[in-house]
Amino acid sequence: MAGKKKLFVKTYGCQMNVYDSERMQEALGGQGYEPTAAPEDADMILLNTCHIREKAAEKIYSELGRYKGLKAAKPDLKFAVAGCVAQAEGAEIVKRQPMVDLVVGPQSYHKLPAMAKALDGGARAIDTDFPLEDKFDHLSARAKAKRAPAAFLTVQEGCDKFCAFCVVPYTRGAEVSRPSARVLDEARQLVDQGVREITLLGQNVNAYHGHKGGLAGLIWELADIDGLARIRFTTSHPNDMDDALIDAHGQCDKLMPYLHLPVQSGSDKILKAMARKHTASQYLKIIDRLRAVRPDLLLSGDFIVGFPGETEADFQDTLSLVRSVGYGQAYSFKYSARPGTPAAEKATVDDATATDRLHRLQALLSEQQTAAQNAMVGRETTVLFEKPGREAGQWVGKSEHLQAVHVLTSQAGKGDLVKVRITQASSNSLQGEFLEKVG
Numbered sequence: 300m301a302g303k304k305k306l307f308v309k310t311y312g313c314q315m316n317v318y319d320s321e322r323m324q325e326a327l328g329g330q331g332y333e334p335t336a337a338p339e340d341a342d343m344i345l346l347n348t349c350h351i352r353e354k355a356a357e358k359i360y361s362e363l364g365r366y367k368g369l370k371a372a373k374p375d376l377k378f379a380v381a382g383c384v385a386q387a388e389g390a391e392i393v394k395r396q397p398m399v400d401l402v403v404g405p406q407s408y409h410k411l412p413a414m415a416k417a418l419d420g421g422a423r424a425i426d427t428d429f430p431l432e433d434k435f436d437h438l439s440a441r442a443k444a445k446r447a448p449a450a451f452l453t454v455q456e457g458c459d460k461f462c463a464f465c466v467v468p469y470t471r472g473a474e475v476s477r478p479s480a481r482v483l484d485e486a487r488q489l490v491d492q493g494v495r496e497i498t499l500l501g502q503n504v505n506a507y508h509g510h511k512g513g514l515a516g517l518i519w520e521l522a523d524i525d526g527l528a529r530i531r532f533t534t535s536h537p538n539d540m541d542d543a544l545i546d547a548h549g550q551c552d553k554l555m556p557y558l559h560l561p562v563q564s565g566s567d568k569i570l571k572a573m574a575r576k577h578t579a580s581q582y583l584k585i586i587d588r589l590r591a592v593r594p595d596l597l598l599s600g601d602f603i604v605g606f607p608g609e610t611e612a613d614f615q616d617t618l619s620l621v622r623s624v625g626y627g628q629a630y631s632f633k634y635s636a637r638p639g640t641p642a643a644e645k646a647t648v649d650d651a652t653a654t655d656r657l658h659r660l661q662a663l664l665s666e667q668q669t670a671a672q673n674a675m676v677g678r679e680t681t682v683l684f685e686k687p688g689r690e691a692g693q694w695v696g697k698s699e700h701l702q703a704v705h706v707l708t709s710q711a712g713k714g715d716l717v718k719v720r721i722t723q724a725s726s727n728s729l730q731g732e733f734l735e736k737v738g
């Protein structure tokens with residue numbers, strides 16, 4: 300192989316894109332590319348894109364525009380667009396921005412090495428197929444280097460739920476689960492490389508069917524891996540929260556007491572229009588059952604305001620659902636019409652009204668987040684040290700409830716599990732004092 304080439308990757312959107320970017324980076328390693336954090340040093344710039352809300356494509360075109368100077372200075376510089384914008388826009392990207400050499404959809408990443416090779420001959424490469432083979436079987440084996448203590452692991456992709464507002468079923472395709480044996484092999488390898496916490500990823504991760512016991516079955520097998528201390532998963536749909544998974548929250552010590560369970564709206568009328576296939580009270584019942592087995596479970600959610608047809612009364616239903624759940628953390632968005640989705644055909648709520656609702660919802664959610672943070676003060680929790688903090692002697696890691704915790708200590712280091720007492724809280728992070736190293 301000729302001298303090393305440099306690859307700059309910029310990742311947008313969800314955690315699955317973070318995982319995919321790592322895998323693409325590793326796959327391109329075989330083509331002589333090594334990562335760089337500086338676009339001006341790169342021989343290839345890869346944008347791993349997100350299409351979930353409006354203006355995603357516009358953002359990518361303007362980002363590409365910003366790199367024009369680099370291309371002028373280095374004509375051999377290659378541009379690749381991956382992810383959900385690549386899937387949605389396909390060859391259109393090259394038409395609008397001829398500087399782009401490679402367009403690859405999320406289900407075709409295993410073809411990247413061959414596509415990158417084709418570029419060396421001056422060709423363009425575009426692939427947005429949904430191939431039948433499992434891309435992970437064809438992607439290069441993962442690098443053996445030492446890794447950070449917390450890692451993502453994709454176990455499921457795609458979605459068959461077809462919520463009326465969402466592009467995911469179109470950009471990521473139908474639900475596919477990786478067989479549990481493969482997931483367990485990858486998890487063991489990650490643990491050998493120093494990983495202590497794994498977050499299982501899927502667009503609809505609790506619909507996982509790569510194990511006969513579903514996601515709970517996989518979690519219990521992962522829990523048997525020595526050295527793996529913590530398991531998390533995201534994102535889930537309420538209708539796939541089965542009994543075994545609810546029970547695992549009460550019984551599996553390694554499963555952390557944090558759950559991201561989006562509800563989107565508290566109004567049954569809007570939930571129906573969204574094709575969520577559950578009501579607000581069904582959602583609340585699931586939360587009750589989870590809290591019965593794990594009283595300290597911290598809940599997170601996603602909300603959309605201003606969905607077509609949402610009235611002030613519907614929005615009040617959302618606020619009252621939020622009040623009855625009490626979220627520790629949440630994401631909220633203004634509805635954004637996505638071309639090709641059923642909801643895109645409907646009349647939208649006036650923008651000023653939607654913005655006003657978003658602000659009111661966010662005020663309530665941030666009040667709840669602050670309360671959840673403050674409630675930690677005085678409590679003991681374990682923290683997985685991930686990296687040094689900004690102050691000398693300080694470590695930063697996550698609590699069991701996924702809160703960032705800062706701890707000043709010389710008695711533990713990266714990858715250690717430490718018991719701390721929380722001494723101070725702010726809305727986004729906690730301070731803890733070291734008690735003892737527990738793993």
Ligand code: 5AD
Binds near residue numbers: 352563601632635
């Ligand atoms: N408009 C606004 N928010 C959306 N989401 C998904 N599609 C849209 C859309 N068209 C939000 C949902 C989902 C999260 C990942 O993004 O809340 O749970």
Ligand code: SF4
Binds near residue numbers: 460461465
């Ligand atoms: Fe989109 Fe999630 Fe609904 Fe699937 S379940 S369509 S990914 S919002």
